[in-house]
Amino acid sequence: MKAFTSNRRRWSPVRLTAAVVAAVAGVGAVAVPAAAVTGSTIVGVASGRCLDVVGQSQADKAGVDIYDCNGQANQAWTFTAAGELRVYDSPKCLDVAGQATTAPAVVQIYTCNGGANQKWRIDSTGTIVGVQSGLCLDVTGAGTANSTAVGLWTCNGQANQQWRTASGGDTQPPTVPGNPRVSNLACDTVTFAWNASTDNVGVAFYDVYHDGQLIKSVSGATLSTDLTVVPGTTWGLYVNARDAAGNVSQASTTVPITPPQCQADTQPPTAPAALSGTAAGTTVTLRWTAASDNIGVRAYDIYRDNAKIGTVTGTASTPPATTFTDSALAANTTYQYYVVARDAQANVSAHSNTATVTTGGACGASVCAVTQIATDTDIPWGLATLPDGTILYTRRDAQDIVHLNPATGAKTTVGTVPNVQSTDGEGGLTGLAVSSTYGSDHWLYIMHTSPSDNRIVRIKLENDKLTTSSEQILLSGILRNKFHDGGRLRFGPDGKLYAGTGDAQNGDNAQNTTSLNGKVLRLNPDGTVPSDNPFGNYVWSYGHRNPQGLAFDSQGRLWEQEFGNSVMDETNLITKGGNYGWPACEGTSGSCGTAGFITPKHTYPVAEGSCSGIAVVRDVLYVACERGTRMYREVISGSELTNVQTYFNGTYGRLRTVEPAPDGGLWLTTTNNGDKDSIPNNSNEKIFHVTLGT
Template identity: 85%
Template sequence: MLLAVVAAVIAMLVAGAVPAAAAGSAVVGVASGRCLDVVGNVKTSGTGVNIYDCNGQANQGWTFTSSGEFRVYDATMCLDVVGQDTTAPAALQIYTCNGGANQKWRINSDGTIAGVQSGLCLDVSGAGTANSTLVGLWTCNGQANQKWTTSAGSADTQPPSVPGNPRVSGLVCDAVTFAWNASTDNVGVAFYDVYHDGQLMKSVSGTTLSTGLTVVGGVTWGLYVNARDAAGNVSQASTTVPITPPQCQADTQPPSAPGQLRGSASGTTVTLNWTASTDDIGVRAYDIYRGGAKAGTVTGTATTAPATTFIDSGLAANTGYQYYVVARDAQANVSARSGTVTVTTGAACANPVCAVTQIATDTDIPWGLATLPDGTILYTRRDAHDIVHLNPASGAKTTVGTVPNVANTDGEGGLLGLAVSSGFASDHWLYIMHTTPADNRIVRIKLENDRLNTGTEQVLVSGILRNKFHDGGRLRFGPDGKLYASTGDAQNGDNAQNTSSLNGKILRLNPDGTVPSDNPFGNYVWSYGHRNPQGLAFDSQGRLWEQEFGNSVMDETNLITRGGNYGWPACEGTTGSCGTAGFIAPKHTYPTADGSCSGIAIVRDVLYVACERGTRMYREVISGSDLTNVQAYFNGTYGRLRTVEPAPDGGLWLTTTNLGDKDSTPNNSDEKLLHVTLGS
């Protein structure tokens, strides 16, 4: 009898009637309570993945490896994205482990599990909870069908160390080799991301310590590198290595003179047009002269010719102005002058922009700017870490104090946004966003007797990740009495899609620093999927508009909605996976050569956008939920423009950011603070 029982058990085992026990750990869906399961308990590459009642079998036993893989069946097969698809929806399968990026995963602190390659989240299809519901990848949205519990592995929150000794070799006109020393990490470095001036150039594996880069002759860039682990943690950036490649060919021939210069006046604005110059290699810019002094510059790129029109605004009424134009190539060869044209302005300003007055200069970079109830101005000095009180009528300036614990980043961090309490007359609170040695944060400090009372400082929000670039920094009180803040992704696009992270977001907080009860995710996050937003402004309907830096293709202006996802890093402007369900499209985009815009202001439901690389201010009429009648002003007149704010008289405050913009060195700038008079 005993022999018969033993034989029966052996037969059952051979037949598979007693399933193998799981060697790993269960991954359990929060919404369903069911386990991540290989369909049909089949151990074959290409088999799909679903949820099923937890039963302890081998097809539910997952091991999370140090390299970021989810292994199953005694760690012989890996969770894999079919076809390496990086757009939602994407299918999952098990497949022989091969180390591919589509087999790397990140366990997030909010319970989501994201694909390292795609940034998309493990998602139970249709938010289903029934047995056999398939599991795939979808845009991360923080819902319960994307949250999991597991002891297979824990979230890795420690970033790698800073890559050391960045250096270049073999610099020629169109290429350079960039190298660095290895970073260290508690688990392991998976990638190195190489940037120039905040723009991602390429990513290489964690075992690669040098790479060839394509560069542009005659253009100065600052190269640096970040280390990234499989969990998506990003190091602080290396030091910057400046390069200026030589031109690819000697060029001593100047462009031809611009032709057929003509001009017309409308009120106190002059519009000039001319025919393009020619050059043996290419025209790079036109310089416009008014009365013999340079009035502005229209620039192009190595692949895009500069425009042949220029708008000169804010001129005196009933005055004749004489203009000519010269062309330049990339090696600074200058053409002969165009013909001269004289244009007489009208009797009064009948234009949107009527006059520009310089109210002050500064040796540091004015970043945040706010108007006090008496009409005077406070502005932050980014690299010097202090706040200046300016009387725009007299030009008198007083330094009211230095903000404590501010640190630079050898890039764009430092003393950033500034907002004045709506009850300033009685409570004296200033709200400030700044970088520290460890993070970015929002604080408030009282301004009493024209001095910062640093003993009153309160830290409202801390733990916003910092990096060399992508620190955001703008503050704006809304008509609802809440404080809104823009935060950058800290050079890690994964942060932007993680609603538990404060980076790559628009934040919303009560004036005392508490979380408003109607915020969509139960924390400070109001909207997400942002790269490096810096402009915030409200229109007459109480709607929030936002300005955001793109990487290398386009910048964008967004109309912000509660809980909205604006797509980064899968979507940049209208490029990439911008058609993905759930992504909100921008209201206007700008090529980065014409944009890199930072601050925005709204006056009488017209949006004004201050642009750095584009060296211009855009004027855009808000019509419904669209931006119309887009026009560019001051194209090259004042150089790079950083901050624009409403002035009490219905005009604008406008600041430049031309020198020392990316080096964190205090008082090495020569910047202007301007007042712009607006017409009807």
């Protein structure tokens, strides 16, 4: 829940606690005084009057206005975990009449039905926003008198669009939920429980996640919930506590689960058939006829000269594709291929027929060669090229920086970054950028998680060593959490430093332009705020969930890569002051078509995406994907992304970072092991050079 804020004195928390307890029907209650009213008043900041159902009517389509606060039930509102504003302690919801999405729009009460026109988002400025429309709850004509109608209008930040309740002024997050645990693990369900958090006012909700993806929100009085899980899939479960003001705790520890299969399956798929291959220069395209299975084919593994070189995957509802592109092969060379099918329980088919293909005499393709230049026992995260063509990269969990000579493979650890703390998830030592005037100042710009926040610092590199005494903290106070910490840094052609920040597992942060989270930030190299930033602070764009890719094209435009929750990942073209919609909008789902939200230039199903780093070379965008285990190549044409191609599908596993190399190629890193546990040196990662064609 987002905060209702107040610039007045803080109200008593007793009523708020009662409202929280009643937020989700059917849960147990905590003790409150008998006289406490269920629900909380919502007060207009400009008028001092309460949001009120006209005439105390409980009929569908009854109007809403402002009126003197009187403590009656038609002024008692409860914000639920589903994003509803309920009144009368009954299934009556604040509703947008006719599901209107343009201003002005009428609000009323109506029987709760789960519709998008009954979902609301409340930000830390006290603005109440319709999720479907993106419009703000507004006192008509900026009126302040009794019985002034309330409706929806374009958000403008004025006082007649600001509201407060008893939670005003609360900035203290709950404590971490304790002792997370599971029971009753079955093939498709599990019971997840935890010990209660504490809070200075009261815990309103618990948000349950797996691996950074929100699964479920429950009432603050609920300490156990049943979850739907996927047979055979390993998840890491954890929980955050959230209070009524929208403050979110740090995450609990992680509980790994791997549900059993729902039924024993020992029958392998049939063999794929009719495998054929064609060569175009040094690229081979394979095609085959689908295998069949008693339950379903989940993947095809592709073998070249008896070595596995790629995988095409599907889901329980979508079969895997029956084509594969093998890139960056040697010229004038004959290869032999076969394909096997796998089901969800790892039963493997006999292999297909063998296809023999001979490559051409020259590359003739977009991706020509891949050369491994180094390995590492930790996760290479940020990577930057020095003026002499050598590489620096951060090791996220080991918290140090390595200097790599790609020509010889020689590596030197230049030092450990001070005050870094991992998060048992995605936090740690992340972004890295080299000063545009490095030759004279030797500044390295670094983003990392500290014990209290995420921050951007700069440290000088002298004689191949970090001079930690030179460290300057340029920007601190970026909220941290187990996941959604962002981390990418990039200097723009304007000389400014850009940074991607995650929402810290609280989507409310993303829509609050005074928050540093869920944003693309822009700062001067000395850490000051550029005078032309749109909101007078570090925020350049907002409405982001977890951006981890930033890259500029030849026109100086900024492209951004962003993790979705469970539906779509997205590539965005960033504009100054732009709102990219999270949490109301994910990719093109939800309220993404709402006026004021900027839609992505390309989206990816999460199973084919979870993309992190991006790079632009000759106005072609390259996208490195983790869960999707592939690299996309996308041509920038005008303001659109065209001719999208897939490379290395399963060949190298999860891909984290892609960066331009000085010869016109790419640096590319993997992130296959230990990337969600913060344990140093438990990985086996690779760094590649990719030679690009024309």
